[in-house]
Amino acid sequence: MMFNMIEFIEKKRDGGSHSKSEFQEFIRGVMDGSVPDYQTAAWLMAAFLNGLDDEELSCFTELLAASGERYSFPDDIRIVDKHSTGGVGDKTTLVVLPLAAACGAVVSKLSGRGLGFSGGTVDKLESIPGMRMQLEAGEFLSQIRNIGCAISGHSKELAPAEGKFYRLRDVTGTVPKVQLIAASIVSKKLVGGACGYVFDVKCGSGAFMNDRESAGELAAALVSLSKRFGRKSVALITDMEEPLGEWVGNAAEVYEAIEVLKGGGPADTRELCVALCAQMLAISGHAKDEDEGAAIASAALDDGRALKKFAELIKAQGGATEILERPLDILPRAQKSFALKSEREGVVSKLDARAIGEALRALGGGRMKVDDRIDYAAAIRLRAKTGDKVRAGDAVVELFYNDDNKLADAMKHLSGCWEIAEKARPRKLILGRIS
Ligand code: URA
Numbered sequence: 001m002m003f004n005m006i007e008f009i010e011k012k013r014d015g016g017s018h019s020k021s022e023f024q025e026f027i028r029g030v031m032d033g034s035v036p037d038y039q040t041a042a043w044l045m046a047a048f049l050n051g052l053d054d055e056e057l058s059c060f061t062e063l064l065a066a067s068g069e070r071y072s073f074p075d076d077i078r079i080v081d082k083h084s085t086g087g088v089g090d091k092t093t094l095v096v097l098p099l100a101a102a103c104g105a106v107v108s109k110l111s112g113r114g115l116g117f118s119g120g121t122v123d124k125l126e127s128i129p130g131m132r133m134q135l136e137a138g139e140f141l142s143q144i145r146n147i148g149c150a151i152s153g154h155s156k157e158l159a160p161a162e163g164k165f166y167r168l169r170d171v172t173g174t175v176p177k178v179q180l181i182a183a184s185i186v187s188k189k190l191v192g193g194a195c196g197y198v199f200d201v202k203c204g205s206g207a208f209m210n211d212r213e214s215a216g217e218l219a220a221a222l223v224s225l226s227k228r229f230g231r232k233s234v235a236l237i238t239d240m241e242e243p244l245g246e247w248v249g250n251a252a253e254v255y256e257a258i259e260v261l262k263g264g265g266p267a268d269t270r271e272l273c274v275a276l277c278a279q280m281l282a283i284s285g286h287a288k289d290e291d292e293g294a295a296i297a298s299a300a301l302d303d304g305r306a307l308k309k310f311a312e313l314i315k316a317q318g319g320a321t322e323i324l325e326r327p328l329d330i331l332p333r334a335q336k337s338f339a340l341k342s343e344r345e346g347v348v349s350k351l352d353a354r355a356i357g358e359a360l361r362a363l364g365g366g367r368m369k370v371d372d373r374i375d376y377a378a379a380i381r382l383r384a385k386t387g388d389k390v391r392a393g394d395a396v397v398e399l400f401y402n403d404d405n406k407l408a409d410a411m412k413h414l415s416g417c418w419e420i421a422e423k424a425r426p427r428k429l430i431l432g433r434i435s
Contacts, residue, residue: 005029005039012046020059027063027161041172044165048174057179057221058228064187067161071108071137071193077144079108080284081194082276083185085218086118088206088357089243089382093121093151094257095273098309100280101149102300103287107280108144109151110158110192114366114374117357118206119253122153123366127251127332127376131319147312158191176208182221186229196232196283198276199223203431204241206353212237212431219434232283237432238272242351242386245269249365249379249400251331258327261307268385268429274298275430332377334400338407339383342390346420351386355417356397362409363401375402387424 003025011018018026026043029035052060073079080100084090093109100107111121111133122133135143135152143150156163162184169175169184189197199222202208203215219235226233245266247256259265260273278293280286287293300306311321323330360366364375379400384390396418401407 003029005035009039009043009046012043012050015050017053018056018059023056023059023063027067030164031067031161037168040165041168041174044169044172044174044180047180048177051177052179052183054228057183057225061183061187061190061225062229064159064162064165064183065190068159068191069137069157070191071140071158073108073141073144073193077106078196078284079106079144079194080196080198080280081107081109081189081192082198082200082280083189084200085181085185085202085208087202087240087244088118088353088360089245089248089253090119090200090202090240091124091245091253091257091269092200092273092276094124094254095260095269095306096276096280097149097151098261098313099273099277099297099300099306101147101313102305102309103277103281103296105148105280105284105286106144107149108140108192108194109149110154110188111151112154114361117354117361117366119248119250119357119360119366121151123374123376124250124253125151125319127254128314128319128323129330131314132317135317143316147309147316149309149313150316151313154188159187162187178214178218178221181208181218182225185222186225189226189231190229194231196280197222197226198279198283199233199235200272200276201235201237202240203237204239204353205355206243206357207240216432216434219432223434234279234283234433234435236275236279236430237434239427239429239431240353242427243353243356243382244272246382247379248356248360248382250374250376251333252379252381252400254323255327255331258307258310258324261301261310263302263304270301271429274301334375334377334379334402336401336404336407338399338401339395340397340399340414342384342394342396342420343392344420345391346389346422347424348384348386348388348390348396348418349421349424350419351382352417355413356380356382358413359399359410359417362413363399363406364403377402378406386427390420
């Protein structure tokens with residue numbers, strides 16, 4: 001029988017379940033253009049409202065992954081991957097990738113560009129002069145063999161159906177649905193070829209999941225979907241109510257990552273990097289459990305092994321390794337700065353991650369349109385964070401920028417982005433773990 005797209009949409013609209021062969025026909029039609037975008041969008045809304053059962057979710061994920069090329073690695077290479085659901089100031093991949101490799105794990109990473117107000121690892125690393133972020137499959141594999149880690153942007157050949165669904169979800173109000181996000185993420189992990197994944201599920205104003213309950217649901221969905229494909233995984237649920245670390249912005253986050261790799265940097269960035277690396281070492285068998293993993297990871301940050309591995313990674317991908325000794329001379333820096341000051345004395349009780357992310361985007365550090373050029377130097381420094389004491393006149397947020405018009409746009413996002421009170425509720429960075 002011919003595949004009937006109208007009946008397919010109606011079935012989901014009325015709460016029915018699709019068979020594997022129906023999904024195959026649907027995805028084939030989406031890819032060859034015989035299913036127009038308006039019908040795919042209608043199905044997405046039906047799936048958003050009525051959900052997918054476990055069988056459907058596995059089927060849909062597998063078909064998204066199978067829609068293009070896949071990396072596969074010889075059996076002797078057991079790769080572990082780390083994925084963040086996206087946040088503001090989240091530079092953990094820059095640290096964790098060389099850190100886990102320095103501790104013996106083999107790590108491959110396919111990363112994305114910034115999306116909306118949240119930053120992307122590809123943009124951050126591209127702020128390093130010369131750094132190549134589109135590696136051919138052969139180069140990716142030989143780099144992993146040589147130095148134990150590689151990172152590349154997603155190519156159009158990998159899970160192209162996922163890319164198509166993602167673009168439609170972005171413009172049809174169908175992004176924040178746990179099952180659709182899980183299918184999107186896990187399909188991309190499957191094509192990356194790793195055997196185990198560590199998910200960092202962000203929770204708060206600067207994340208797709210704003211509350212603990214929905215972040216927990218997404219974490220559970222990612223772990224159980226990975227399991228259905230025979231992959232080991234663990235998810236940390238982490239705070240994204242305020243940005244991570246001290247710096248937000250592409251080149252500035254590379255700078256902060258280098259500080260952490262040198263054994264310094266802000267305490268929260270280091271804590272999360274160590275925690276994520278600990279999970280990677282535990283699931284890949286390089287530590288007996290997360291506590292041992294954390295001890296191994298901390299030692300590799302403090303004794304310079306992680307920094308050395310980062311130098312190898314940058315060199316292998318054509319980047320300027322001088323940034324490690326002279327980051328402030330080599331990384332792009334903005335010409336102007338402007339500080340926003342506290343009007344009164346007290347303790348910072350809120351610092352809104354979403355507002356900071358939007359402000360950075362307005363400064364030119366992110367994109368309004370897909371093909372916008374990024375200003376890698378645009379940055380925001382958080383001079384005080386939740387729990388810090390400030391006096392009247394102290395800088396809380398400092399903006400670094402090149403274009404005065406953009407400063408005005410950024411300022412619109414920042415009014416009310418922090419609060420000062422008598423005291424602040426202590427924030428916890430790691431809110432939960434699901435395995
Ligand atoms: N990140 C993804 O890769 N996909 C989503 O759907 C949301 C966040």
